[in-house]
Amino acid sequence: MMNPVVVVHGGSGRYTEDRKEVCLLEVRNAALEGYRLIQQGGSALDAVEEASVILENHPLFNAGCGSVLNECGETELDAIIMDGKTLGTGAVSAVRNIANPTKLARLVMEQTKHVMLTDRGASRFAKTMGFPEVPMESLVTERARERWRRNLQPGSNPVELQIELGTIGAVALDSDGNVACATSTGGLTNKMVGRVGDTPCIGGGGYADNQSGAVSTTGNGEAIMKVTLARLIVFHMEQGMSPAEATDTGLQYMWTRLQSHGGAIAINNAGDWTAKFTSENMAWAAVTGDMLFYGIALGDVRTSGIEDIPQ
Amino acid sequence: MMNPVVVVHGGSGRYTEDRKEVCLLEVRNAALEGYRLIQQGGSALDAVEEASVILENHPLFNAGCGSVLNECGETELDAIIMDGKTLGTGAVSAVRNIANPTKLARLVMEQTKHVMLTDRGASRFAKTMGFPEVPMESLVTERARERWRRNLQPGSNPVELQIELGTIGAVALDSDGNVACATSTGGLTNKMVGRVGDTPCIGGGGYADNQSGAVSTTGNGEAIMKVTLARLIVFHMEQGMSPAEATDTGLQYMWTRLQSHGGAIAINNAGDWTAKFTSENMAWAAVTGDMLFYGIALGDVRTSGIEDIPQ
Numbered sequence: 001m002m003n004p005v006v007v008v009h010g011g012s013g014r015y016t017e018d019r020k021e022v023c024l025l026e027v028r029n030a031a032l033e034g035y036r037l038i039q040q041g042g043s044a045l046d047a048v049e050e051a052s053v054i055l056e057n058h059p060l061f062n063a064g065c066g067s068v069l070n071e072c073g074e075t076e077l078d079a080i081i082m083d084g085k086t087l088g089t090g091a092v093s094a095v096r097n098i099a100n101p102t103k104l105a106r107l108v109m110e111q112t113k114h115v116m117l118t119d120r121g122a123s124r125f126a127k128t129m130g131f132p133e134v135p136m137e138s139l140v141t142e143r144a145r146e147r148w149r150r151n152l153q154p155g156s157n158p159v160e161l162q163i164e165l166g167t168i169g170a171v172a173l174d175s176d177g178n179v180a181c182a183t184s185t186g187g188l189t190n191k192m193v194g195r196v197g198d199t200p201c202i203g204g205g206g207y208a209d210n211q212s213g214a215v216s217t218t219g220n221g222e223a224i225m226k227v228t229l230a231r232l233i234v235f236h237m238e239q240g241m242s243p244a245e246a247t248d249t250g251l252q253y254m255w256t257r258l259q260s261h262g263g264a265i266a267i268n269n270a271g272d273w274t275a276k277f278t279s280e281n282m283a284w285a286a287v288t289g290d291m292l293f294y295g296i297a298l299g300d301v302r303t304s305g306i307e308d309i310p311q
Numbered sequence: 312m313m314n315p316v317v318v319v320h321g322g323s324g325r326y327t328e329d330r331k332e333v334c335l336l337e338v339r340n341a342a343l344e345g346y347r348l349i350q351q352g353g354s355a356l357d358a359v360e361e362a363s364v365i366l367e368n369h370p371l372f373n374a375g376c377g378s379v380l381n382e383c384g385e386t387e388l389d390a391i392i393m394d395g396k397t398l399g400t401g402a403v404s405a406v407r408n409i410a411n412p413t414k415l416a417r418l419v420m421e422q423t424k425h426v427m428l429t430d431r432g433a434s435r436f437a438k439t440m441g442f443p444e445v446p447m448e449s450l451v452t453e454r455a456r457e458r459w460r461r462n463l464q465p466g467s468n469p470v471e472l473q474i475e476l477g478t479i480g481a482v483a484l485d486s487d488g489n490v491a492c493a494t495s496t497g498g499l500t501n502k503m504v505g506r507v508g509d510t511p512c513i514g515g516g517g518y519a520d521n522q523s524g525a526v527s528t529t530g531n532g533e534a535i536m537k538v539t540l541a542r543l544i545v546f547h548m549e550q551g552m553s554p555a556e557a558t559d560t561g562l563q564y565m566w567t568r569l570q571s572h573g574g575a576i577a578i579n580n581a582g583d584w585t586a587k588f589t590s591e592n593m594a595w596a597a598v599t600g601d602m603l604f605y606g607i608a609l610g611d612v613r614t615s616g617i618e619d620i621p622q
Contacts, residue, residue, distance in 0.1 A: 076432075087537040087569065093404070093507065094429045114506045115533045118405045119430035121387075121505010194432010195425045196404065201512045203539040222426045226398040228514040228542045235546055258398065 003288060004044075005173045006034040007273050008051045010061055010283035011166015012218045012263030020296055023060055023283040028294050030054040031285040032306065034172060044172035044214075045083050045106070048182035051170035052079070052102040056184055059141045063168045064099050066141050067186020069148040070193050075139045076119075077101045077186055078199040081109060084179035084208035084269075091116040091200035096123060097133040102184045104131055105200075116200060144189075151190040166282070167199055169206065169216030171267050179214040179269060181206040181230075188221065197221025203231030212238045213269055215247070218282065219254075219262020227254045229264065237268050244274040251278045314599060315355075316484045317345040318584050319362045321372055321594035322477015323529045323574030331607055334371055334594040339605050341365040342596040343617065345483060355483040355491035355525075356394050356417070362481035363390070363413040363493040370452045374479045375410050377452050378497020380459040381504050386450045387430075388412040388497055389510040392420060395490035395519035395580075402427040402511035407434060408444040413495045415442055416511075427511060455500075462501040477593070478510055480517065480527030482578050490525035490580060492517040492541075498532065508532025514542030523548045524580055526558070529593065530565075530573020538565045540575065548579050555585040562589045 008031040010023050033054055034047035042050075056064025067075045079101035080091040090109025092101050093116060107129055108117050117125050126133060150156055167185035174180075183205040187197050198204030198221040205221075207230040208214035215230040224230075229250055236246030243266035254260050255278055263277030265284060275284035275295070285294040287306065295301045319342040321334050344365055345358035353361075367375025378386045390412035391402040401420025403412050404427060418440055419428050428436050437444060461467055478496035485491075494516040498508050509515030509532040516532075518541040519525035526541040535541075540561055547557030554577035565571050566589055574588030576595060586595035586606070596605035598617065606612045 089537060094432060112503060112506075113533070114503055114508075115536050116507040116512075117503065117505045118507050119432070119505060121405065121430075121503060124504050192423060192425055192428065192432060193435050194428045194430060195423075196427040196429050197425075201427075201515075202536045203514045203542060204512075207539075222424070225426050225513045226400060228518075228539060231514060231539045231542055 001175050002173055002177045003271055004035060004038040004175055005267050005271050005273050005286065005288040006031050006047050006051065006170065007265040007267060007275060007286040008170045008284065009216065009218055009263060009265050009275060010055060010168050012261065012277045012279040012282040013166045014280040015283065015296060019060060024294055024296050026055060026058050027283045028285040028292060031287045032292065034170060035287040038172065038174050044174040044178045044180035047172040047174065048170040048180045049081060049102055049106055052168060052182040052184050053100050055168040056100050056102060061168050062166055062186045063184040065139045066144065067139055068144050068189035069140065070191050072193055073148055075136055075186055078197055079105045079184040080200045080206050081105045081182040082180060082202065082206055082208040084210040084214055087209060089115045089202055092122045093118045093196040093200040094194050097136055098126060099134045099139060102182050107131065119194065147189050167218040169218060169265065171214040171216050171265050173267050173269065173271055177210065177269060179208050179210055179267060181208040181214040181216045183216045198224035201225060203228040205230060207231050207234045209234060210269055213243060213267050215264055215266045217262060217264045220260045223254055223258045223260030224262060227257060229254060229262065233264060233266055243268050243272050244276065247274050247276040251276060312486050313484055313488045314582055315346060315349040315486055316578050316582050316584050316597065316599040317342050317358050317362065317481065318576040318578060318586060318597040319481045319595065320527065320529055320574060320576045320586060321366060321479050323572065323588045323590040323593040324477045325591040326594065326607060330371060335605055335607050337366060337369050337371065338594045339596040339603060342598045343603065345481060346598040349483065349485050355485040355489045358483040359481040359491045359493035360392060360413055360417055363479060363495050364411050366479040367411050367413060367495055372479050373477055373497045374495040376450045377455065378450055379500035380451065380455050381502050383504055384459055386447055386497055389508055390416045390495040391511045391517050392416045392493040393491060393513065393517055393519040395521040395525055398520060400426045400513055403433045404429045404507040404511040405505050408447055409437060410445045410450060413493050418442065458500050478529040480529060480576065482525040482527050482576050484578050484580065484582055488521065488580060490519050490521055490578060492519040492525040492527045494527045509535035512536060514539040516541060518542050518545045520545060521580055524554060524578050526575055526577045528573060528575045531571045534565055534569045534571030535573060537569060540565060540573065544575060544577055554579050554583050555587065558585050558587040562587060
């Protein structure tokens, strides 16, 4: 029996002061809920789905409700979930009217012979499965709308406006030694209609393989895709690096090659884990044994006992 | 100055006897045209685009005109193009009414800040760029329609019907030492609406990096995605394997791990090249120096001088 581990991130970038503590609270909560699910007999896959859904449902994160808007003021969401036991994967891209794309991605994995469904086909599949569709307005926060408006103004700096926003994700190892990952995002603010980023692409936004470990990434999607960041980090683990070394090496490569910052969480199949970022911030939390670890800035690693956190 | 190389494939699987020679003729033609473009001063990127467009336009290949149909009898095409010099990439997924998705993918790379556009967003972009849209019927061959109909019958075997169909792709090295890849497909016959396979996913259907080489893959898209086959082969090249060793190793891994056959073409930045497959057939052709190499079955490697082929 392995000691379970759950690690969660709330996106790399720069967090404004007013968001830091509430984001940290939510990623801790998501990691704890995922962990409790494993303690109750759930799988790594259940844990990463649960953690992702909690963050998708929280309006402060750029995933599910709270997602940024595309050039037309709409939400188009991307998500992936991957099972390290079978390499089974489900993903949805540019999906509309779905509050929890991670859940829909899991259905793609379990109920179809395919890996990725996009846009109209993903909606069609959701309807067939009786998966709940929601009005787009229910996913749009005033904060996302305001950011979109500012970006439409002449002289706006989309990169600057983007910088505090990030994808959410989770990785887990369960008692049976299975690893899994999930990643979910609203993408880039004011993105073109139909733009798909790294998140739903296997090896970009996530990768999970019981033979090595699992990774969820966050940052500039286009750069992450070009270096296949999640697969790159897993390759480094396959060659004997620890999750921390592998993630540092992968992020450093992306910076050297493309001058792009980002972050990632990783675990290996022995239960070693890491949360690393080259951006200013990334809210993250990890639970293993009876300890909770969390942080949001470089060198910021806080700990507490699980029992100290109210359920 | 490097000696240019262009390698082209017409898909892995099983080719019926009546298709073998005409497919071989077309991949030879595509490889030669790509090569001539480089000889006239074109880049590796120009060569892989040209070779892909030639095969997209030929109704015998599962790309562009001749693509298989989805469950609703429609064509939805995927394509990618990648520039090894910058890692710049363009991709389109589940795109309709486009005869040459590789050309549209190149526009995504060169005219947007994004990498992948999907479905409605890809169509919207095509309209904005004045890119030609075509009636879907112009892409549908009687052969594709017949296959789709047979698959709808009770007791049909979609895997058996799929087996002779494949993606098309090209890799090239130009005189400046730049590598590039392109891959284009109609996907799986009778696929679900919105199904996206490996082709447009960086590291799945293709990968190109001047620091190592370029790869284009073909086979079961879901399996290729799960092992990130193109990126895997490039990783092996990065670690010192020849294109042939790296491709054999990658294909063998996919077979061992997922019992899935496939094929790939690969070149490295020194001009070594390969065309490998674990399926029964893959039509391929390679041009370098004044020689043309081609084949369609295991151990079948034929050669001729370029001058022997009519322009």
